[in-house]
Amino acid sequence: MITIYSAKKIVTMNPARPEATHVAVRDGRIIGTGALAELEGFGAGTLDDRFANKVIMPGFIEGHSHAVEGKWWRYVYCGFFDRMDPHGKVWSGVETIDAVVERLKQRDEAMTDPETPIAGWSIDPIYFAEKQLTRKDLDRVSTKRPIGIMHASGHIMNVNTRALELAGFLREGIDNGGLPLGDDGLPTGELRGPDVMMPVGAHAGFDSNMLDFDEPGLLDFGKLCVRTGVTTATDLAARLTDEIVGIGIDVTSRDNFPVRLSAYRFHHGLTPKELVRQVMNLTEKSTDRFRLGRIKIVADGSIQGFTARINPPGYYNGAPNGLWYIAPEQMLEIYELALQNNIQVHTHTNGDEATDLAIDMLEKALQKFPSNDHRFTIQHGQLVNAAQFRRMAKLGFCVNHFANHHFYWGDEHYQFTVGPERAERMNPCRTALDNNIPLAIHSDAPITPIGPLFTAWCAVNRITGSGRVQGHHERITVDEALYAITMGAAYTLQMDHEIGSIEAGKRADFAVLEDDPTEAEPFALRDIGVWGTVQDGRVFDASQL
Amino acid sequence: MSGAPSRTVEYLMQVSSEVSPMSVSADGSPLPVTIVGGYLGSGKTTLINQILNKASGRRYAVLVNDFGELAIDAQLIESEDGNVINLSGGCVCCSYGNDLTSAMMELDTSAIDQVVIEASGVALPGAIAGSLSLLTSYTLSSIVVLADCVTVQSHASDKYLADTIARQLASADLILLNKTDLLDESQLVQKKDWVRSNYQSARCVATSHADYPVDLFLTEHTSRDVNQCDKTNDSETHLTSVYTTFKLEVKDKYNVQQLAANLAETEPGLLRVKGFARDLSGQMQLIQIVGRRWNVRPAPVSAKEGIVCIGLSADNLCSEGVSARAGLI
Numbered sequence: 001m002i003t004i005y006s007a008k009k010i011v012t013m014n015p016a017r018p019e020a021t022h023v024a025v026r027d028g029r030i031i032g033t034g035a036l037a038e039l040e041g042f043g044a045g046t047l048d049d050r051f052a053n054k055v056i057m058p059g060f061i062e063g064h065s066h067a068v069e070g071k072w073w074r075y076v077y078c079g080f081f082d083r084m085d086p087h088g089k090v091w092s093g094v095e096t097i098d099a100v101v102e103r104l105k106q107r108d109e110a111m112t113d114p115e116t117p118i119a120g121w122s123i124d125p126i127y128f129a130e131k132q133l134t135r136k137d138l139d140r141v142s143t144k145r146p147i148g149i150m151h152a153s154g155h156i157m158n159v160n161t162r163a164l165e166l167a168g169f170l171r172e173g174i175d176n177g178g179l180p181l182g183d184d185g186l187p188t189g190e191l192r193g194p195d196v197m198m199p200v201g202a203h204a205g206f207d208s209n210m211l212d213f214d215e216p217g218l219l220d221f222g223k224l225c226v227r228t229g230v231t232t233a234t235d236l237a238a239r240l241t242d243e244i245v246g247i248g249i250d251v252t253s254r255d256n257f258p259v260r261l262s263a264y265r266f267h268h269g270l271t272p273k274e275l276v277r278q279v280m281n282l283t284e285k286s287t288d289r290f291r292l293g294r295i296k297i298v299a300d301g302s303i304q305g306f307t308a309r310i311n312p313p314g315y316y317n318g319a320p321n322g323l324w325y326i327a328p329e330q331m332l333e334i335y336e337l338a339l340q341n342n343i344q345v346h347t348h349t350n351g352d353e354a355t356d357l358a359i360d361m362l363e364k365a366l367q368k369f370p371s372n373d374h375r376f377t378i379q380h381g382q383l384v385n386a387a388q389f390r391r392m393a394k395l396g397f398c399v400n401h402f403a404n405h406h407f408y409w410g411d412e413h414y415q416f417t418v419g420p421e422r423a424e425r426m427n428p429c430r431t432a433l434d435n436n437i438p439l440a441i442h443s444d445a446p447i448t449p450i451g452p453l454f455t456a457w458c459a460v461n462r463i464t465g466s467g468r469v470q471g472h473h474e475r476i477t478v479d480e481a482l483y484a485i486t487m488g489a490a491y492t493l494q495m496d497h498e499i500g501s502i503e504a505g506k507r508a509d510f511a512v513l514e515d516d517p518t519e520a521e522p523f524a525l526r527d528i529g530v531w532g533t534v535q536d537g538r539v540f541d542a543s544q545l
Numbered sequence: 546m547s548g549a550p551s552r553t554v555e556y557l558m559q560v561s562s563e564v565s566p567m568s569v570s571a572d573g574s575p576l577p578v579t580i581v582g583g584y585l586g587s588g589k590t591t592l593i594n595q596i597l598n599k600a601s602g603r604r605y606a607v608l609v610n611d612f613g614e615l616a617i618d619a620q621l622i623e624s625e626d627g628n629v630i631n632l633s634g635g636c637v638c639c640s641y642g643n644d645l646t647s648a649m650m651e652l653d654t655s656a657i658d659q660v661v662i663e664a665s666g667v668a669l670p671g672a673i674a675g676s677l678s679l680l681t682s683y684t685l686s687s688i689v690v691l692a693d694c695v696t697v698q699s700h701a702s703d704k705y706l707a708d709t710i711a712r713q714l715a716s717a718d719l720i721l722l723n724k725t726d727l728l729d730e731s732q733l734v735q736k737k738d739w740v741r742s743n744y745q746s747a748r749c750v751a752t753s754h755a756d757y758p759v760d761l762f763l764t765e766h767t768s769r770d771v772n773q774c775d776k777t778n779d780s781e782t783h784l785t786s787v788y789t790t791f792k793l794e795v796k797d798k799y800n801v802q803q804l805a806a807n808l809a810e811t812e813p814g815l816l817r818v819k820g821f822a823r824d825l826s827g828q829m830q831l832i833q834i835v836g837r838r839w840n841v842r843p844a845p846v847s848a849k850e851g852i853v854c855i856g857l858s859a860d861n862l863c864s865e866g867v868s869a870r871a872g873l874i
Binding site: 169176177266268269270273298309321324327356357 | 610611628640642643644646647650651665667669672675676679681708709
């Protein structure tokens with residue numbers, strides 16, 4: 001059966017036919033775009049004009065997200081910026097410590113058992129005038145129940161006195177950089193780094209497997225995707241145990257699940273040989289909407305956590321160099337085995353030293369196992385420089401930059417982590433394109449909100465939280481940014497033959513928008529409304545989720 | 546060393562048992578943890594295999610990054626369940642992936658005497674020790690770092706690895722300079738000098754195939770009789786002739802902390818020290834030293850004074866010399 005959708009405008013991202021008024025769909029696939037008369041040549045169909053006043057784009061593709069965001073919304077949102085939850089409610093940002101306390105009190109009052117923990121997330125005290133949040137602030141919510149709030153960066157947590165007590169940390173004589181002490185010699189309740197967060201966070205209601213999605217969480221993640229125009233997303237650091245794979249296959253196969261999810265197995269906990277063997281086995285379980293069989297390597301830590309590996313001159317504030325999360329030989333072995341077995345690898349690098357390592361290792365691996373279309377991708381690559389791009393171009397590396405970072409932590413990078421010069425060239429989308437590097441841009445949800453139009457806005461404007469443009473020269477055009485969130489991301493996920501543009505033969509995946517991004521002022525890109533999506537020909541109205 | 550533990554080692558095990566019954570299940574005091582670190586290929590897994598395959602009667606929980614190269618005697622394996630392998634004799638081996646802290650928190654410590662953590666090749670044992678200090682059910686026993694004597698110097702100047710290797714070695718109490726069978730004598734001397742001059746906070750021992758009496762750093766406790774102190778004089782022959790064992794006479798009252806620190810610093814160095822001495826108030830104290838890490842804690846009054854030292858025979862150590870250098874006489 002053929003359905004022909006009419007629209008105010010269809011932006012196809014297909015250079016052969018960049019705009020159309022109609023698109024015809026059969027069995028979940030696009031059979032053509034153009035004028036109605038052109039499409040009627042396929043035979044009788046139903047004309048569906050519900051999008052007559054909308055603008056249709058290819059469904060957006062989030063090339064670096066974590067499906068666990070759906071689960072995190074069960075914690076109390078305490079972020080500085082407004083953020084939409086899976087149900088469409090926009091939570092206003094909390095701008096003072098008092099406001100944080102007030103929000104947690106609301107949850108406290110809604111709970112019957114006085115000792116059940118409260119977990120909150122996405123707080124960012126760098127924006128508070130007082131800056132220092134302590135356990136005493138959170139004690140105003142409750143001294144009986146443990147309370148913990150994870151910072152937006154995911155690298156720090158604040159807890160109340162009860163949580164410290166339960167974890168056995170409410171004592172004098174603690175000597176650990178991760179647990180700053182107050183004037184009274186007791187921990188202030190700030191926990192820096194995962195090693196300190198884990199033992200206390202468990203008491204405050206945080207799941208120990210922070211990256212594992214669950215069934216309701218995955219369903220909620222799907223809703224967030226519809227609300228932001230996303231039809232294909234990634235779960236980019238998955239343990240992929242049998243249980244998780246089972247949930248993923250089950251949930252994504254449901255008729256009402258609106259997203260195609262590509263899950264990348266991360267490298268931790270397995271030797272390179274085991275990793276590749278396991279991923280090859282997973283490939284066989286891959287379904288149409290739950291794609292398996294790819295690898296994610298994490299090479300270093302984060303810049304704002306000072307755990308990224310960076311080249312001289314090092315951190316602006318003099319912090320020692322960060323940490324490796326994989327040995328060079330292991331990265332090389334994974335690259336070699338993956339190339340040999342035609343498995344794609346995405347590699348997280350934040351610091352430029354980590355990117356150097358990935359480039360060196362791929363260069364070596366390719367000498368042994370040449371490949372003319374591997375699409376290995378650098379994820380984040382926040383400090384990639386022009387010389388590295390020139391080598392990456394020769395090796396066939398793609399990049400997926402963390403464009404949202406400028407908005408959320410750009411000022412932080414400028415002042416503390418890498419200093420003004422390097423902050424201005426972080427996530428250098430312009431230089432990537434100038435070197436013909438296939439480019440995607442991402443949110444790293446839940447670290448920042450999923451929303452490709454917002455991510456495109458970040459890449460186009462490079463505005464920091466305080467409103468400065470940081471790195472004019474690395475801005476890209478609206479068209480380039482729209483390409484990055486559709487075809488660019490599709491290419492890095494090895495799906496550009498299926499999705500990313502609206503053209504005959506591809507999946508009927510659409511983002512249905514209230515306005516035309518290609519005509520919008522660059523600064524208005526993030527304000528364009530999303531009506532919902534069409535995914536594999538199935539219509540998802542965001543207001544009806 | 547092979548076969549049953551030597552009597553020296555048995556003695557060491559016995560001394561500490563009664564004195565410091567440290568199992569959390571017993572009295573809530575923390576479980577000792579040994580961290581085994583070192584870069585890829587340095588021999589960590591070979592060392593871990595020795596611990597797992599040598600049934601010494603103690604119950605170890607061995608935490609590894611991955612099961613990759615582990616070679617556990619199939620006959621020892623009682624059951625396997627995902628990330629956990631249970632061995633006969635009460636040992637357990639778990640893989641912790643990227644989340645050591647969770648694995649430590651989830652570990653059932655009730656039937657465990659001691660924990661051994663195999664750090665990943667790029668992990669910093671000092672950082673692991675830092676996180677460990679927050680987990681009240683555990684206490685750091687020692688950090689053992691292996692180094693491949695053939696590659697360690699080039700790794701230590703490698704563009705990507707230099708600072709990681711340096712931080713690993715600098716955190717060690719005991720460095721096993723391994724694979725020495727691959728070097729000739731003069732090369733080995735050069736490597737030893739290099740390690741000893743750059744990493745003075747650790748004792749350094751040359752090994753091949755990671756063949757080191759693991760009980761010299763894994764003897765925190767077991768339940769045996771404490772009063773066998775006197776039997777030690779004749780037991781040195783039970784370690785291979787590479788090692789020498791002797792006892793120090795301890796009759797006075799001492800500043801025991803200072804005494805322990807002195808013993809840890811004497812040159813040529815001791816590898817293992819364990820024993821009892823009275824502090825200035827007359828209270829009996831237990832001294833434990835692994836490599837250069839020393840520890841003092843209260844001992845029961847029934848303990849008998851005396852300190853056993855183990856070092857390398859090649860260093861020509863003797864009771865009188867060490868006593869003098871440590872300020873005992």
